[in-house]
Amino acid sequence: MITSNPVGDWTWEVTPRAEAIQPVRAAETAVAVWIVLAGHELAIPESKVSVSARAMGDTRDVRVEAAGLPLEPEPLSPGTALSRAVAEADSLEGDFLVGVRLECPGYWLESGVKHRAEKLFAVQVDIWKSSLLVVTLETYSDAWLAMDTRDREQPEVYAENAPRLAAALEEISALLSSAPTPGDPNRHATPAVTGFEDPRIEGFAYDDSWGTFEIPARSRLLRSRVPASEDEYLDITDHPVRYFTIRRDGQTLGFLWASIGDEAAGYEPRTAAGEAAFEAGAEWLLRLRAAHGQGLSALAALSWAAQSPPRPEIGLAVEDTPQEAPSLDALEEFSGRY
Structure with missing residues (x-):
């Protein structure tokens, strides 16, 4: 099932030895993570990227807000939409929370058939006070679970997809020289270092979490418009x-x-x-x-x-x-x- 809220997430923290982290580092890191995902077709070129910069003392004070930018073939080359937004953030003086977010279309597999989801993963990279870089990867599919979010076993889907996620997580950890911290258990699943815990062993926190929570959330999202x-x-x-x-x-x-x-x-x-x-x-x-x-x-x-x-x-x-x-x-x- 495809969800409007994350099924799970993983976070990496990167602290440089001395130098301040510039906004371009967030963009470079987001693109590098995207390349890892793309190597497993968990992301494809039609991704969209957003850049923001907010004052640390008041996150309502937004200095840069560029949303829905195309991820161009060489996204950080001079003149691209992403490079212009990053340059704007880089020109600010003071302490800011700088964020770069990529929403990634990608493919999940069933019986060898590729199914496209317009937001299979999202990559969020934040810089805090130019001293801490935090990378978060979110997924919006249950294809990586041994049981889907309607409590049904799906061994074939799991076998086709879970290794792809595990390989991507391992490569991202190598890229960032850091092991991920799995997100907290949520209404859908329990993230683990290599993917997700097996719900056949521990069970889900809620029965039919997709029907119980996703359908009302989807309805609210639609009716808010x-x-x-x-x-x-x-x-x-x-x-x-x-x-x-x-x-x-x-x-x-x-x-x-x-x-x-x-x-x-x-x-x-x-x-x-x-x-x-x-x-x-x-x-x-x-x-x-x-x-x-x-x-x-x-x-x-x-x-x-x-x-x-x-x-x-x-x-x-x-x-x-x-x-x-x-x-x-x-x-x-x-x-x-x-």
Whole structure:
């Protein structure tokens, strides 16, 4: 399953002997870690990078904020977006928290087939008072676990993916000359030096952590993009649902659905599509609200929203007639896995 919050993380601390750490060091380190991930196809070239600099005494005092920059082929060469942002941070005088963050699309494997997630890993490199460099690696997939986050054993997926993560962690540790500190156990899993602890031995802290926590978190993330309103359909149902697949430029963004048995309707973002799934989803929710305002039933709203004048930027319904899923839970799981 692909999550919107990390499944686990690892941290390395690097303290130079004497010299102050310049902002460019954070960028160089982030790119070097990205190269390690790319060697295992855990990161691919379409990554995005952000640079920030905040006053140590007041982190609300933001002096540099450059987000969503492309990671260009030679990202630190003069004139690239990253080098310009780093130069801006480097020009500051005083004590600042400088951060460089890379969000990395990458591939996880199942039965030899590559599945792409738009944020498989994230690399965060922070410099504290020019004296401490902290590297954090986060993952947003359970492909490295012997059991997935819905409590099901997945030996084949684990065998294909866990060694890739273990090898990357070992190489990053060699790069930084430091062993990682695994993150704390969380609602999804327990990180370890070489990956994750085996949940078949200790068990998960929560049953079905993906369904229990990720689905509500995903819903909050989606609904935070639209104004609050009571003029809308129910967003949960125990009945089977009909749905349209929403796709843009060959990429599936999510699924527009309506209940067969009651007045529920909504949109499930395809988590693996990343930010684009949520951006489009907000627009589809507004279409459903418009249908509700016209007094349409949920099923009628599904057809009306899918067939109303297209806006290519939010995707188009793929099917001429809706497909059917046995439950909303089944559709949610499908949207979160592939």
